[in-house]
Amino acid sequence: MKQLLSAGLALAFVSAPALAQQQELPSSMQAAQLQFEEMDVNNDGMLSMREVGTDSALARDFMTYDTDGDGQISEIEFDAYLRAQEQAADDEF
Numbered sequence: 751m752k753q754l755l756s757a758g759l760a761l762a763f764v765s766a767p768a769l770a771q772q773q774e775l776p777s778s779m780q781a782a783q784l785q786f787e788e789m790d791v792n793n794d795g796m797l798s799m800r801e802v803g804t805d806s807a808l809a810r811d812f813m814t815y816d817t818d819g820d821g822q823i824s825e826i827e828f829d830a831y832l833r834a835q836e837q838a839a840d841d842e843f
């Protein structure tokens with residue numbers, strides 16, 4: 751009986767944050783994708799150093815975020831950059 755109760759509690763604990771994340775993800779992902787598409791001038795799904803030229807923070811840390819070193823920022827790498835930016839903004843407060 752005690753085992754069943756703790757299993758139920760564990761389930762409630764796990765599913766609540768998962769649900770909250772599912773509700774928040776689409777809008778933030780959409781915003782990131784819009785931003786990416788806006789910067790991807792030639793629409794090849796990658797951001798070149800030239801394309802990120804307008805975004806000084808990404809341009810400055812281009813090499814850092816180009817984790818696979820192909821000289822372009824993929825959508826995944828851009829997402830990592832956005833997360834780092836959010837983290838940096840959080841740290842300021």
Ligand SMILES: [Ca+2]
Pocket residue numbers: 790791792793794795796797798801
């Ligand atoms: Ca491009």
Ligand SMILES: [Ca+2]
Pocket residue numbers: 815816817818819820821822823824827
């Ligand atoms: Ca890359």
